[in-house]
Amino acid sequence: MSFRFRVEATAGAARAGVFFTPRGPVETPAFMPVGTLGTVKALDPDDLTAMGAGMILANAYHLHLRPGDDIVRALGGLHRFMGWSGPILTDSGGFQVFSLATLRTVSEDGAEFQSHIDGSRRAFTPESVIHIERNIGADVIMQFDHVIPGQSDAPAARDASERSLRWLARCRREFARLVREDRGAPTPDQALLPILQGGVHAELRREAAAAIAGMDDWAGYGVGGLSVGESKAAMYATLDVVDEALPRDRPRYLMGVGFPEDLVEGVRRGVDLFDCVAPTRMGRNGTVFTSDGRLNVKRADFRADPRPLDERCDCAACRRFSRAYIRHLFIADEMLGLRLLSLHNVHFLLSLMRDLRSALLSATFDGWSRDWLERYHSRPAPVP
């Protein structure tokens, strides 16, 4: 198979590795910037290349609604459509359907929901989602899963987890059928990844991991249903369970996570891939990740501050502009401000992952990550 994973160094559960894809290798641990609608908000694909992004993420639910996965396919697939030649992963829409709350009903067949754009009635099944993800043509595609709130009790979590397993089997069958028929998908060589559910219930996570691993030799494993309302402690404890339960020779992708500190804690618990809208969404709100914690760029005391956002950062915003200038852009509603903070925050996470990887390769990971967390949490300048 054209997807391979090679572990190059470890420290406890943490690993440095390479995830090989048909569109190039992805050095792990890696943060994947999120381009929900086929664009990482406020950034240009050239920015992502310049920042050294490896794999990026898009969303099947959103691209199905706009512009339509048929359009993406007609235009040669998502890579060509959005001008990104590196690897892409699509999430299936399970999380988006979950987010629609009262606008959706889930049954064994699939999910019915109202489009958040025009209110039209829509239905997703495991089969239709795989069809959409084939049309979009990402390299790595996620199964359609049943996501539930993080505080769900064991019976509800078991119900959703077991349904997700049955949906995985259906996704796998449909994927195999479409590959066999070779429907001329723009990306013929795709990997379908399962998503491990089970909430914060260790036993459910272990059962699901065993069931998934028994079904196929997957190219990697998604870990879903975390960072959806449970406590950080519960998330970290669950990650410890998942690390034990999943095969060690495949990449683990913790979906929708996260904040800088979550990435470090996740890597310490054996996670290889992450994605999150936080760096761009928070950037658009004026929040800046720095090695000393978060800042809000709109702070009045930045009005004439000549320093860069983060004096330890070498991103294209920090190399060129002062806090005073970026604050001015935000106060004046200038788009460049949104772009510069998105750029800085995404660069911050990509750079953090590179540092963690270096520390793993040079066998200094434990000390490095402990020091980093301590400095980050000590934040001398709290967010106002």
Place this chain on the structure above:
Amino acid sequence: MSFRFRVEATAGAARAGVFFTPRGPVETPAFMPVGTLGTVKALDPDDLTAMGAGMILANAYHLHLRPGDDIVRALGGLHRFMGWSGPILTDSGGFQVFSLATLRTVSEDGAEFQSHIDGSRRAFTPESVIHIERNIGADVIMQFDHVIPGQSDAPAARDASERSLRWLARCRREFARLVREDRGAPTPDQALLPILQGGVHAELRREAAAAIAGMDDWAGYGVGGLSVGESKAAMYATLDVVDEALPRDRPRYLMGVGFPEDLVEGVRRGVDLFDCVAPTRMGRNGTVFTSDGRLNVKRADFRADPRPLDERCDCAACRRFSRAYIRHLFIADEMLGLRLLSLHNVHFLLSLMRDLRSALLSATFDGWSRDWLERYHSRPAPVP
């Protein structure tokens, strides 16, 4: 003096030249992208460099209100503040005060107005505006002038034109005083430019041109009070008068103009410098300049159109993206759409100016500009 202008080729009134400034030469004819608040909207300074922008424009009125010209000065001047090392020109705010309509009163001393941001009472005098422009530190700074509507009758136009002349004398005195005192302006070497007013009244334009030229040996001449409501025919006729009336050995800057066709018509009438918010403002509305006229990128028939915005364009949008993709970005309210159209439209004008210059240097200007206008106006696809 460190500002010089060299004419390299002519064709009738049209000229190709070089405007030398302390921050580098500007090849003319030139379009200056507008960065009102110290940023060309939706673009990064690196984009402007990549597109080959020469001089750019900012606005004293706007920067005085936000972030404050004192802040810009404290941060080392506008070049450093906004990360642009090429030449910058600041408009004085005469046009902005004019645009405030009912919120302002003009007297011999200056203009009183209400800030469009917080409604606070403000007053500009020729002296205070020069002080502001010294603080901002652009290379070329415009006098404070009295702008009136394009349809104004001769008595009103005479009144405003003569007041602008008196204000020019006051600007010149204050500028000389500040230079003499060397108040440590971030850009010690600035050129103050007069602005020719007089509406569409040929005699007033001639009188004002003579009065201005009699006052000093200016580094260049602004032409104001056009593209403010008068007909295109009246604007072009006035430009013919202005071309005869102004010295030929200095650059002429037609303020606030314009659209692609206006640039070509202006160059044919002896104009060397232009600025206008149209390329970025129209870009943010989805309107695209092409060599066949304007397009609106939101058109339904672009939904699956794989072609670039303009097949004759080599900008960073047209090299990489389809109409279908950019339409999708607009429909989905993605910022990259605003950036790509702003980029395309600014590139279109910069590239048009380069083509006009080449045609002048190769003595093919008359035919080239006639053909260009014919093609542009034939627009097979009118704006819906």
